[in-house]
Amino acid sequence: MLLDLLHRPAGLRPFYQPIFDIRAEHPQLHAVECLTRGPQGTTIESAPILFEYVRQLGAEARVDRLCVARALEAIGRTRGVVDGSTSVCLNVHGVTLAQDQDFVPFVAELARRQGFAPWQLTIEILEFRNFAGDARMAAAIDTLHEKGMRIAIDDLGQAESNLRMLLECHADYFKLDHYFVRGIESDPFRRSIVAALVDLAPRFGAWIVAEGVETPDELATVRRLGVCYAQGYLFAPPRSLEAAS
């Protein structure tokens, strides 16, 4: 099975995309988001197809563990990409948090071994919707906070990431989907939505991250609206660790 390939050393390939603090004139590195691609030369090389395949098999927890381990081990080995003040964002499926009770301690231990403080880790929850109101999910979120890790709502505003998540995730970051950023400088309605979220975020104790910033105009607009953090091709595409360092 293709799934077995993922366990091989080059099966899952970690990529990293920086997230910048854009409050100052010169953006400062704030965090790196860990992304994963599948085995090179296979049909599941691209991330969307890889994770659709994994979801079809119901293997999210098994693969999330592998992705997190690969990403943290690689970044831990390489000094200079992430220092003591930079955080690391890890994508995790909602089903993994709800059903794998040992997942959070597993991540905490892995991070400790690689020399990361808990606050340096941000868990970006994917596909929360099916676990809205689920007691196991609530317990996992409590455990993440108890361990000192941070939580992000990924792709806020798209189908899987809705306002209910704001109430149930107690997130530290709202990651605004690129759909709301694209062409924002010339769209007053997009600006209204982002301005409303910028107003809302501090009431939840959260910061806004603008995803998919691709042009100087988009950056200038989200910055003017009060967004603190941004990522996207304007700064850097996802890169392998070798390329990133």
Add this chain to the structure above:
Amino acid sequence: MHSVASSRPLLIVEDSRAVGLALALLLRLKGQEVECASEEAEAIALLAHRRYAGVFVDLRLGEAESPNGLRILDYLQRNRPETRAVVLTAFGTPLLAREASRLGAVAFLTKPVEDADLDAALDILLAEEP
């Protein structure tokens, strides 16, 4: 020989690597771009994110007792109704053919596939809508 190739690739869903590769080779010789999947989950992941000119589906994938290829036809009918499918099978029965047809399969090829039958199936797969 079938001479019209689509600019979109065809997807072959076949768990036997030898059969999949042979069919892919034949189709590539006809100028058709091809991708291969060997598992149901892999095929559905590909169909969810890419558009294909048509799909060849083996009805029995892996060690499954049931003809799990029917689930791929069902997925296509629900999510990609514009994508036509041809069924591949070594053990066709009239009942199975009827079920595949109900799920939108436009042709039924028995393995080993003859070149003339493959051409005829390609014509049906890639034909313009009337």
